[in-house]
Amino acid sequence: MYPYFKKKFIIPVAAAGMLFVGTSFKEDFFEIAKQIEIFTTLFKAVNTNYVDETNPGDLMDKAIKSMLASLDPYTVYFNEQDVVNFKINNTGEYTGIGALISRKKDRLIVREPYKNYPADKAGLKAGDEIIQIGDILIADFKDDASSLLKGTKNTKINIKYLRQGKPFTTVLVLDEVDIKSVPFYGKIDDKTGYIVLAHFSRKASNEVKEALEKLKADGAKQIVLDLRGNPGGLLNEAIDICNLFVPKNEVIVTTKSRIEKHNNTYKTQKEPVDTEIPLAILVNGRSASASEIVSGALQDLDRAVILGSRSFGKGLVQRSVDLTYGTQLKVTISRYYTPSGRCIQALDYAHKDKNGVAQKTDAKNYNAFKTRKGRTVYDGGGVLPDIELEEAKTSAIANALIKNDGVFDYATSYYYKNPNLGDKIPTITDADYTAFKQYLKTNKITFDTETEVALKNTLAAAKNEKIDETIAPEYQQLLAALEKSETTLLDKNQKEIKNMLQEELIKRYQYQEGLYQFYIKNNSEIKRAVSVLNNQTEYKTILKM
Numbered sequence: 001m002y003p004y005f006k007k008k009f010i011i012p013v014a015a016a017g018m019l020f021v022g023t024s025f026k027e028d029f030f031e032i033a034k035q036i037e038i039f040t041t042l043f044k045a046v047n048t049n050y051v052d053e054t055n056p057g058d059l060m061d062k063a064i065k066s067m068l069a070s071l072d073p074y075t076v077y078f079n080e081q082d083v084v085n086f087k088i089n090n091t092g093e094y095t096g097i098g099a100l101i102s103r104k105k106d107r108l109i110v111r112e113p114y115k116n117y118p119a120d121k122a123g124l125k126a127g128d129e130i131i132q133i134g135d136i137l138i139a140d141f142k143d144d145a146s147s148l149l150k151g152t153k154n155t156k157i158n159i160k161y162l163r164q165g166k167p168f169t170t171v172l173v174l175d176e177v178d179i180k181s182v183p184f185y186g187k188i189d190d191k192t193g194y195i196v197l198a199h200f201s202r203k204a205s206n207e208v209k210e211a212l213e214k215l216k217a218d219g220a221k222q223i224v225l226d227l228r229g230n231p232g233g234l235l236n237e238a239i240d241i242c243n244l245f246v247p248k249n250e251v252i253v254t255t256k257s258r259i260e261k262h263n264n265t266y267k268t269q270k271e272p273v274d275t276e277i278p279l280a281i282l283v284n285g286r287s288a289s290a291s292e293i294v295s296g297a298l299q300d301l302d303r304a305v306i307l308g309s310r311s312f313g314k315g316l317v318q319r320s321v322d323l324t325y326g327t328q329l330k331v332t333i334s335r336y337y338t339p340s341g342r343c344i345q346a347l348d349y350a351h352k353d354k355n356g357v358a359q360k361t362d363a364k365n366y367n368a369f370k371t372r373k374g375r376t377v378y379d380g381g382g383v384l385p386d387i388e389l390e391e392a393k394t395s396a397i398a399n400a401l402i403k404n405d406g407v408f409d410y411a412t413s414y415y416y417k418n419p420n421l422g423d424k425i426p427t428i429t430d431a432d433y434t435a436f437k438q439y440l441k442t443n444k445i446t447f448d449t450e451t452e453v454a455l456k457n458t459l460a461a462a463k464n465e466k467i468d469e470t471i472a473p474e475y476q477q478l479l480a481a482l483e484k485s486e487t488t489l490l491d492k493n494q495k496e497i498k499n500m501l502q503e504e505l506i507k508r509y510q511y512q513e514g515l516y517q518f519y520i521k522n523n524s525e526i527k528r529a530v531s532v533l534n535n536q537t538e539y540k541t542i543l544k545m
Helices: 002-008 013-049 057-069 081-093 145-149 205-216 235-245 290-300 396-403 406-415 430-442 450-464 468-492 496-522 526-536 538-541
Strands: 077-078 093-098 099-104 106-115 129-133 157-163 166-173 175-178 184-187 193-198 222-226 251-256 264-267 280-285 307-310 317-322 328-337 347-352 358-360 368-370 376-378
Touching: 002 290, 057 077, 077 081, 081 145, 099 145, 106 526, 129 145, 166 538, 175 251, 175 290, 175 538, 184 205, 184 496, 193 205, 193 264, 193 496, 193 526, 222 526, 235 264, 235 328, 251 290, 264 496, 280 526, 307 526, 396 406, 396 468, 396 496, 406 496, 430 468, 450 468, 468 496, 526 538
Parallel strands: 193 222, 222 280, 280 307
Antiparallel strands: 077 328, 093 175, 099 106, 106 129, 129 157, 157 166, 184 193, 251 264, 251 328, 317 328, 347 358, 368 376
16 A cells, blocks of 8 residues: 555655644544533533532532543642642742641641741741631631631731640731742851752742852852752753853753654853862752752763762653633643753653552663763663762651651650750650650551551451451451561661651751751761762762863
8 A cells, every 4th residue: 555655645744744743633633622522511410410519619620630640740730729839839939927837637737937937936836736727727628728828918817726735826927938949058167068959949040159159259169069858840940050060051951742842952041150169969869850950960961979869750841831710730741851861750650550650660771871971870760879878768667757747746745845955956865766666656656658558458348348357367467567567667777767856856946057057067968978079089080080
């Protein structure tokens, strides 16, 4: 058939391509129109006929978000209130109470009050449980309760909260809150500057530039840039931060999409601050997205030594699309590639297992690339540091303690038992650690590891099938063995968990600034970074200078 096609239909290549796209578009268009019509009639039928009264807004919100959840976790729908929160995250500015807050069942938990902002001035502490805002009980308010703590400047809000189970009241006076992308910078020693970059908002590059210039003016001859725990943010800010250390017109990142207009090459546009100053960058498993662009690009360009543990592995790019009625869609449009050509995306959302879970790229399938000076780097699983540090990795038991608030809740208890430490650095003794393990047991804080969840699900299934009594002895035996293994893991990872406890406690007594002051004197990862910078032979050998 193909030779016949060549003889009878001579079509220019470009025209053939256009015909293919046009046909594909038409097929997609009619399929999309068909599915929209089906959904519209279904939505009307449900809201008209369902036995109980429905909330169309809630139904649609859940339907949209559930649909997008089948793609990847970064393609998300924002309703009107979500849009406000999204803008806050990108600008770093809002009017509110100045505290990190999370919801837990029928309460809002104060995770961290920021120094000298409204929550702090009103006397709120980490661990406080807000149960009522104005006349509204949090237990009765099913929407985003944090929205009740936003408003115009100087608005007064009465709240009720629990502290260690006892009720208290206070008045919050809303004020402008400016969340710094660089919450801390300073000197580690006479010649080493230290900059913490917490996220990439619209002020990130300006704040890093200001910190860098002030540190250089203060005598810094080398820099440690801390990206640990930085979840990312704006792409252009990542490029501008790289631009501080590399020349103008340098390729930092390339994006590739199935839609040609989304393919872009991003280069530095400005004159740099310093292309020679020795630079060490710290990353860990929670350094993602824009953090990986900065660390990956500067690694590929042989401009910085990367230390820590493998980064998160988010190589996907999103853009925001404005929808009707003040709503918004953030949709994954492309993958990004570092200067060497590698994409560091760790999870393959196009190929999920039977449970709908995206699979990690197998290490044996990683592809090798070369940095500018010929060093070998790999794609597929985040940015692998030039120097891997064991202490930068988080164990499974430590992750469980973060997820189940074991460390957070114990720190709250400890704080109120030891209220007068002041500026003294809290230390976790062996006795404290024993008390911590007992606290977990007494308060029945579960670890919810994969094994533990699977075991609980097995018992639930057995109850449904009315065979739980039959397997009860074996279940208890397995549960006891699991608890024993968790106790073993708590002992095995004691040093790591003690550090987590100490860091959480430092924030309770001395805020974030106190934690960073502690870091520059005591943190082993920072010490290793300084050691590399001080040893110029090692530094230059790593970078093949």
